[in-house]
Amino acid sequence: MSSDYSARHLSVLEGLEAVRKRPGMYIGSTDSRGLMHCLWEVIDNSVDEALAGHGTEIAIVMHPDGSVEVRDKARGIPVDVEPKTGLSGVEVVFTKLHAGGKFGGGSYAASGGLHGVGASVVNALSERLDVEVDRGGKTWAMSFHRGEPGIFADADPKNPSPDATFTPFEKKSELRVIGKTAKGVTGTRIRYWADRQIFTKGAGFQVEDLLSRARQTAFLVPGLALDIIDLTGEEPHTTSFQFEGGISEFVEHLATDAPLTDTWRLNGTGHFTETVPVLNEHGAMLPTELQRDCEVDIALRWGTGYDTVVKSFVNIIATPKGGTHQLGFDQGLLKFLRQQVELNARRLKAGNDKLEKDDVMAGLTAVITVRLPEPQFEGQTKEVLGTPAVRAIVANVVAKSMAARFASTKRDDKAQSALVLDKVVAEMKSRISARAHKETQRRKNALESSSLPAKLADCRSNDVANSELFIVEGDSALGTAKVARDSEHQALLPIRGKILNTQKASVADMLGNAECAAIIQVIGAGSGRSFDLSAARYGKVIIMSDADVDGAHIRTLLLTLFFRYMRPMIEEGRVYAAVPPLHRVVVMNPGSKPNETIYTYSEAELQGVLAGLKKQNKRYQDPIQRYKGLGEMDADQLATTTMDRRHRTLRRMSMNDAENAGRVFELLMGNDVAPRKEFIVDSSETLSRDRIDV
Known part of the structure; x- marks a missing residue:
């Protein structure tokens, strides 16, 4: 970063300098994966708004110059002055680490943003970031260059560029008013250009990954419309996602095999207490014991195949490496089905063998979602949930919901429950047989x-x-x-x-x-x-x-x-x-010259060969041999045509x-x-x- 920063921004830049120096700590890597993580930090802020009941539309625009814009119609980032810092809400969100509306549970009951570093990290790693906020009948705007607020002198305001001359604010930052909005219209638009000093040369936005995750988010937030507008090609292309069926529809989308059961929904709520430091009115952090609620919603179905697809989410944030919620699901499902197999051991002919996790998971497609305030993640990339109490809550919900399903008197439920038990026991027997086979x-x-x-x-x-x-x-x-x-x-x-x-x-x-x-x-x-x-x-x-x-x-x-x-x-x-081959054509050569054998593999090829022989005035034995099966060939013919590596076709x-x-x-x-x-x-x-x- 350049050395001509003004003194009033030193505290801001000291914080964001750490992000620029160790970006991997915040976004995982500086390749395409890290670039996509930055984009999802911005998108997830809009999704959290939708999750809290504000706004049902989000648009992601991929611009030809490599920048990305995220638009929503939610409440808009606060524009009033934050009393502790004296800065506008917009500047606090984009320049202060660990600042935001997701601490203390005041604005969001369950949110994916927990650390208050998402927007500020993206800003620190951007060559330029522009934000526009519709709020209070006005459109407010602010621009940043590698984390520092200021003004870009764009030659054409409709085509902003990170290469435009940038002038940082010296005495006081200005949140500019650039227009008016109709009464009640609110929303946020963020456009940023990733900093090529930070990201590797080949890093780029992965459109397929973006589409996949946008689809996934639309499944997790029923009714939310997500539009991906790609302006990078010759023709603009828009892909839209909106699903009303939620995670049940997600399971149907993920499953690749024929269904053995319907899609089952397992729902429940659990409570736990945890001690967290809370800021009191005197500015001191005091350990406080809080009562937390954890909502569990799971959709699952078994299919006829043996591949397993399990996706887990916390407050709609994907946890690809699992965590305590997925461990609880595995534990609850395995314990319950073991009990059921023991109860039905005679009918199932299960013997004394015990089910293992792989037996239960064979052919299973499941989506696990939990919602709770301030979950603990292992790192900013949020790939693993660490909150310990969630494990027991999810296991309990799975056991209770499955027990209700298996105890149901409905004909379909009884039939499908029996099919599940048959499948998991068959997988267990297959595993035991396979192990025996493998050993011998x-x-x-x-x-x-x-x-x-x-x-x-x-x-x-x-x-x-x-x-x-x-x-x-x-x-x-x-x-x-x-x-x-x-x-x-x-x-x-x-x-x-x-x-x-x-x-x-x-x-x-x-x-x-x-x-x-x-x-x-x-x-x-x-x-x-x-x-x-x-x-x-x-x-x-x-x-x-x-x-x-x-x-x-x-x-x-x-x-x-x-x-x-x-x-x-x-x-x-x-x-x-x-x-x-299908046919054997013996070409009769004159004199003592031995006859030639031609094999053909289709009727069309045979007709072509015969036509060629007629043109050359060559005679062939009639009738032509038509092989009805391999048994009609002698050993030499089978070797030459089908088995000899030098002549065969595979x-x-x-x-x-x-x-x-x-x-x-x-x-x-x-x-x-x-x-x-x-x-x-x-x-x-x-x-x-x-x-x-x-």
């Missing part, structure tokens, strides 16, 4: 006996990266493939026809199915949540099924198994489909977007018949047979 499924060596299926024709090599497992359709194809394979690196596992549809089946059914269990056992890395990619026994898994509709169906069923229970294999690109199964893939699998293989029927009717004319397995 390491690649065998000379000193240990193998527990692998007898029908597996394993390879000799222990080099995982260079080994391949072919899953072949039927024993007839297995016989030919055994002769055709490279036994050093290629293993074979036959399956009998169409395996279980794992999109519909439970985990217990899947593990009880001989074919599914054999595949999981042979791959040797476990299944579901306990899947360990590093333990997989083969570098590639190749599905080798017939080139017909049944083969495509088998391939789809196998991919469903991998998608649901061994997803990292697909994500890492280690699952392939073999591409066997189709890698990729999954760039897991959510989209999940929706496709649910459409094709899920429980809901109507969308599948509609898809088949609509797509039957346009769908190529070649695309059936995609």
Whole structure:
């Protein structure tokens, strides 16, 4: 910062100098993440106003010059003089650390701003910050340069710039009146340019992150309208969010799998006391015991999958690293469901095994929100809630609300409660089975006996990266493939026809199915949540099924198994489909020259080859061989076309977007018949047979 500051601002600048010297302490980092944190410090002040019942609209404008503006129609920052400092409310908020309206509980019952450093930190880390306040029938304005109030001499007031000449106030700061407003109109507009002396060169505002968090905030404050206006592109673009359904709607948005239960709401209030220092009328800080109220509101639902999505919030501030409220939720849910499993142990065949947290969380989507005055956070980034009493309150609310749900006499509640118990017990059994599998499924060596299926024709090599497992359709194809394979690196596992549809089946059914269990056992890395990619026994898994509709169906069923229970294999690109030929054309060469063999993989390719042979006046054996299945090939033909690494074609199964893939699998293989029927009717004319397995 420059050295020509006036004496009256020394106290202000001494405080803000600490922010500029150690920005990471206040905003976490000086890259794009820190830049976004600054933006949310400003936005959250407007959200706190909405949360307190003032204003229902917030607009965030991304300007082409890199500045950002936040507008609201709330009460507006106070413009009157604060008696202790002699400064206007606007200057106090933007220049004094630990100053604001959120101490002592007078203006806000539950707020995300607690430390009084949000606006002043953003100001200290901005090359320029302009604030306009509509209040009392007037529009008031003030500008700051790296934390110091003053006036910018803009050539064009409609296009302000941080490069304009800046003159700091010397004797007294001036909160300027720049216009009039209609009676009753209030609000605040803050526009700032981040200081490039502070932030790293590549730091920039992340529009996708902004949209994601704006959507999240709109879910958490029902009725609040959030508009993101992006003026940085060639065409202005506005994205708006407003939701009336609150966190129930948020859960539906977050969930990626089919629902097992409806979205349940768990509500309750708890009380606790804490001792905090309070300023008395004589200016002394006295320890005072205060009674606090903590409101808990949770929305959750279980789905058919096993992925867990849990989001937690305190006064609508996201706590991505959890804290006492999330610990209380985990504790309350696990304790309650353990009790229910014990009570229903005979029906569930649960034995003496105990549920663990992962069993309960499988397939769970939950949003946890608590509201309380002056929560304790670990640091200004507010990623972890530290208030100890919240843990017991949340656990108690979860236990009571779940008990009421499970005791309900409504048919839907009883059915869904039973489904939840079935699911968590199935997950427990799956975990125990997976652990047993994992212990016995390491690649065998000379000193240990193998527990692998007898029908597996394993390879000799222990080099995982260079080994391949072919899953072949039927024993007839297995016989030919055994002769055709490279036994050093290629293993074979036959399956009998169409395996279980794992999109519909439970985990217990899947593990009880001989074919599914054999595949999981042979791959040797476990299944579901306990899947360990590093333990997989083969570098590639190749599905080798017939080139017909049944083969495509088998391939789809196998991919469903991998998608649901061994997803990292697909994500890492280690699952392939073999591409066997459909036709064999033998070209007859004259004289003693040996005949030439051409393999084709589609009807169109065959017709093209035949047309080319006719043009060259070459003869071919008629009829052309059409392979109905892998079993019709001899070993040399299968090796040359499908298994030999030098000549074969493999189709890698990729999954760039897991959510989209999940929706496709649910459409094709899920429980809901109507969308599948509609898809088949609509797509039957346009769908190529070649695309059936995609």
